Amino acid sequence: MFVYLPLRWKWVGAVATSALALTACTRPDEYSDLRPDGPPEVLTVSVNALDTRPAFFGVGQALEQATYCKTIGPNDQGIGDPKRPGEVNLVDITQLVYCPADLTMGVPEITSAMPEAWYVRIEFDELLDPAIEDLVADVDPTGVPTGTYTGTLAKTQPVTLKCESSTGSGLVDVPYDGYYSPSGNLISYPLGPSLVIIPTDASTIATNSECFVSLKDKIHDKDGNEVPADQRGTAAIPYRFKTAPIQITAISPKDSATNSLAPAAAGVDLTFNASISATDFTATSLNFTPTVANVGASESAPNEYFIYGDFPAAAGPFTFTIPQGTVFHDQCGHATTFGAATAANQTLTRFSTKAIALTGLAPAAEPGTKVALTFNQYMNDATLAATEYTITPALANARVEVSGLDQTKLLIAGDYALGTTYTFTLPTSATIDDCPGAEGYFAGDPTVCVKSATFSSPSEQTVTFTTASAIALKSVTPADNATVTSGRISLTFNQEMDPATFDASDYTITPPVTLTARNAGVFAYANGAAGSYETLQLSAAAGSFVNGTTYTFTLKGTASLADKLGNVYSPGTDKVIHFTYTVPAATPPHVCL
């Protein structure tokens, strides 16, 4: 009611303001403020490099580190000038000496920039004209704007970025994009506005290569002042850094005399800071003491390799080293020769293996209604004889299988009836041999299973379960409206299905494609077991799916499928999915500048 009093407020306020103006405090200059007077000055240039601090958090991760810190100038306040980053607090609440507190001191060049993830941050002491950056609207997969934007320097190209060529042709221009951050990264606190320069493909620059960045005259502050010419990365004061040589950034397990691993998980996981040539892994470059049979390396993730072998149970300690003199090559062919193996540089680690143990007994572990025995070691399914377990009521066609590719999990397969309660028992002293070399088992070489130990059940293990009372469709892939590169449709049921009962009367697909069904889990086991799984894979002859075409698949409500025992499944209502098929893009050859 008594709210809108603008006129009265104004004159009363004016009088009162005048009175208060006599004593009211003006805004103080805070340490957290920028320094907007004068031209924009470059406080630091930093690159994304390996965090090698002996810190509690973040070991093995990348961290922005200064490769240039501005030394004292006319605007600076002397020792400890808070406008230049000194010791800063990181997000993980550790600290980092970013630039020395003594303004007369710069910092040494960073020579450990992350080879395939490096970028450059140029931090200023005041806000820039934001026109240096364009903002491009982000869109979701369907093309609808998300409301967010991505900053880009693609048009303005405010710097020149040059690196050593891997082909020996001197410095070459490195294509880049990036963005302008008016608030800067916490790592460069005080929060200096910064330009972040990101190479279009950092991996085009070889490991251990020198790079330079220099600023063009198009960088202005909000008053139009340019960066002083002598602060643009000149020959006298170059903004330079070097990509790191090939290094191991993480090793698992980390070296400890007390490491004790499950025998099936025994091995060493190595993470490199760059893509390396897998051919560099040779028998001499991977060294276990005592010797382990069938040592090899497999890429478990980009730049991450798992060093495997036939590790016996209850053995060790094993010492892994990458011997001195081992040479690794990056994608551009640059070689790095490793020095003496040490735990500190993550080229040495130790572990032992545990005894065989049953770690799980599940009634309905995937796939389907099968009893699953999980061990901490690869096991030889052939040694789990029918006399070593019981299942009641009797299971027709009972047999032992391995779970897909996982030889640690043995399945009691058979013709499980619907809606039936079974009891499985593994009695005390039941025995099963292990299979230390199971990594190579599927190559079809049964001689790999040279046991190192035999598991003997320490106590009776029992599990009772009831199978599903009816067949149900659990899922369909691809998801509706998905874009796929595989012309395959999967129907997953809660029961093992008979693919022979699936035919053209059960479905429609437009545009028309002829589909055939098979069980997804069928593998050519060396021991001759034939898998039969609850997922039907519906696939077409090569070339049947057309690139860029959207298909509509309908599993008819009248479809009639059956499991191996002849139980019929009929959906009742149509199940419809739409998906678009695209031909997988060919991986382009890697290019090095």
Added chain:
Amino acid sequence: MKKLSTFMAVALAFGGTSLIKSEVAFAQATTVGQLRGVVRDTGAKEPAVGATVVATSPALQGEQVVITDETGQYFVTSLPPGMYTLTVYYNDATYSRGNVLVQVGKEVVINISVNSVTNAGRPKGEVIEIKGSAPIVDQGSTKTGLTLTSDYTNNVPTGRTFGATMGAAAGSQGDQYGISFGGATSVENTYVVEGINTTDTAYGLLSSNLPNEFINETEVITGGYNAEYGRATGGIVNVVTKSGSNEFHGSVFGTFSPSSFTAQAKTVQTEGGSVDNQLNAGNIWDIGAEVGGPIIKDKLWFHVGFDPSVVNATNTRLVQSQVDANQDGVADIDPATGLTKHELVSKSQVDGSAKTYYYTAKINGAIDQNNQFQISAFGNPRTNHRPYTGSGSQNTTSALTDDSLNQDSGAQDVSAKWTSKLNGGKTELDAVVGYHHAYSNTTSATDAGNKSFVYYRYERSLQDFADIEGPGISAKCTDGGAGDLYPLIRNCPVTNYQESGLGLLENRSNDRLTGALSITQRLKLAGYHVFKGGIDYEGSTYDTTQNYSGGIGSFYRARSGTWRFQNFYNIERNLTAAEVANPSSVTLANDETLCSSGRALCKQSPTLARSASDGSLGAFIQDSWQIAPNFTLNAGIRFEHQTAGIPKEVQGTVTPQNETVGSTGFTLNNWAPRIGFVWDPSQEGKAKIFAHWGRFYENIPMDLNIRSLGGEIDNIANLNAKHLVNGQAGYNPSCAVDHAMGTDVGSTLKNCTDFAQASIFGSGVEYVTPGIQGQYSQEAIFGAEYEVLPDTKVGLTYTHRTLPVVVEDIFLANGDYGITNPSENFDAEADKLSAKAKTEQMSTDANVVAQGNLDASRAAGMYRIKQYDAPSRNYDSLAFNITQRPTKNSLILASYTYSKEQGNFPGLFSTETGQLDPNITSQFDLPALLANRYGALGLDRPHNVKIDGFYRFDLKQAGLITIGTSLRAQSGIAHNVLGADIVYGPGESYLLQRGSAPRSPTTGQADFHLSYGRRLDKTKTLEVFGDVFNISDAQQESATDENYTTDSANPIVGGDMNDLKHVKAISADTSTETAHTPVLNPNFGHTTSYQQAPRSFRFGVRLTF
């Protein structure tokens, strides 16, 4: 302008022609007032030396007798508040002066003229009546504020308790936790009831509260007070309950606010959301009685009261869908409101009820005229059954409104006071002891207490939670496929949806033992002095048990699919030196982590139980020196010593830093000088010009003892940070969980092994920097008052307050927080510690070397303290008052205050995030959090108008009609542009300078009171009354959503809106900056709360006898 004029006219009409006030102030004991004056013989034209002055009152046991001195001066001290009669015996004549109002903490000056010439020879026993009014302009004190009595609370529409009436003081305003005075946060106030400090020991909240019918007087002191008052950097609220008398008096009363007469609360519509809550008052009533009388006349009186009070409320949860009628992919806007058009999907209601049982009991006794005592007990135990509407700190949209919390809370107090007068009344001894017990126990009434707190910190479709919401929402909330009413928009977006659990629940008790002794000595020496000195001690405790619901901490899911987990950790053991050197050698279970910067192994704990004690010793000496009849100088100094105790659970333990924990966290020795003067230029007692300067120290609440000194460790970890999917090495289905039908996400996440440490707050007992100072404010007051009419004065007061030194915790050294004075120079202490460290580091004993390394690290941190932004809170105000002392027919309290409050530190809680952690808020935790924090603070409301008053029409036989009003208008607050800090969460990153967003509009409210009374006989009056609050049903914005984004982003130092478009988000997964702008909060800038409660009516009846 026209409306204001109308409003003023109405206000003046209620007040009639006699404007008054009751602001006679003088520093004295806190439960009594006093009288002084000069008796002059106008016939002889000289002071009436040796006159006998006798003070009597229904409020006084017996009588007080004094003799005038050689200048005719008399003093009567330690008078319970009430209406007094002074009888003067001089030269065989008897004079009587009635209607002398004595108020708590005030000194009334009554000068009496007798005439030994004209009254000579009068018949013995004849009493000569002297009429006149007492001066309203206090010539002895510089205190600012007001005193409220039953004249105010019975006739002006106001709240039912003294806690609800304090806002009548000029310039005061409500904040999130109470009433703020002079720009200080409300938790900086001190609440004194019956002479003992009843302020909450944990957070500084109002703890003991009583209904107005039990209150004799409430004195609200907003500034300018002398050294006898302390432990506050805000206001002091001094409450005295009613006492008995030689006659039985009391009242029976009841009030009822029917819900059917209460307007609907406006629904706060959340843009970009589909769930809104509306809290409506239900029936509110209380019925009570109080009575007092003699046990032994003039010797022993009693007063008792009991008032059960019930407050019902209904929480309505509205689920609404958005509309896209034109199918353009943008939700339609309602042209009437400018907000997104909504269609009701479902509506549910949950009732809550709070029952408070107020009581009081008091005995007053007089051994003789000079020795009196008082014993008092009072309390407000409360049971509260209320709906759970989400965690306030997270601003969640809860699915749990049908779940309820049970809360038992309240306070119970007992106090005893003794007063002795010696040396003919020139010396007075006062002693007070008391015990304050407060408690609050919160439990879940449902299964929600057994589940972890789980929510989703990004926008989702409510349809995702159909299993919680019920299938009824599917008709309008289905997104995608058949049944999607508006395929191009998300029909029912919901952000911060809370799935389960209640989060942190606390059971606590907060007690305080108080003892105080003071001596007052009057002395004539170059004028008149009233010296007062005293000493007091407060022993406080805070016992707490905090539990996360479900036995484990809270989880929230980020847009990327990463879960963030927060829980308590306890130090399981300290690491060995070898383990510290090689932390990777430590085998950790899934519920364990390294903590304390890699010096200890911590284990998850669902509970934090701590018990701490605190000691505070105060001493003061002050003098009120009446140098001349029209000039008084007040000066004093106060010493306060606070000992912050370490919780007993950690005392004697060895910290990860290898230090044995003692019993004391820190001690503070605070010296607070005060000085002021009062000058009467009129020399007639009708005017005064006054000034006061003082320093006021905070008594640090004990939340700090529990959280910082109690070894609380809060762990924040990222779960599912690797986003592994089925088939990838290390995949754990317990990590890659999202809400699905019937799942218990919290239980599943407990087994997640993709567990990446994000932050650990706390590392044991926090280090307190040597040389730390107490937090204090400094205040300068200049004012003038003038009595324009009898009983009426106008005043103008300028107040300047600063907060030069604060106590806060900061990130001090590697991984450790410390308690210090941010921005102060600790170089000298750092030098000492550094020198000690160097010596230690040269030792051959590894433990000594380790201590040396620790000391060196702390010293390095101490050198950096001065580089924090200086905390500042600069408050300047100009207040204009019109005050009429209450008469039997009218009262007016009117004020206009213009103020300005700038700075970077609002006080003991963060006004933006609501974080109430006195002296350990996150505001100074990291230097990066300080950027852009300077600006208009959260309590900066430039204009503040208050007009309260009543007028009574005495229709004789036809009865009494009373009309009262309370009118309020105040500016809105300046708003901010906030983002989330990657570590500290939403609202902690000031993207632009504080106060950059537009202010909320000015708000106002008008309340009216109408009563009709009948005198049943000489002592009994029956009154029925009705109040209407917020008659225009104005519900105007008081706060807006200041979160520009809930994504993490750093402040743009000195930036503007043009820069804001370029701010970049920080990834929740990697904690590193991205090239993308953050997702904007669609509710940014929209109203989140309304200033006024909806229009309501309250009816009541009161029988007074």
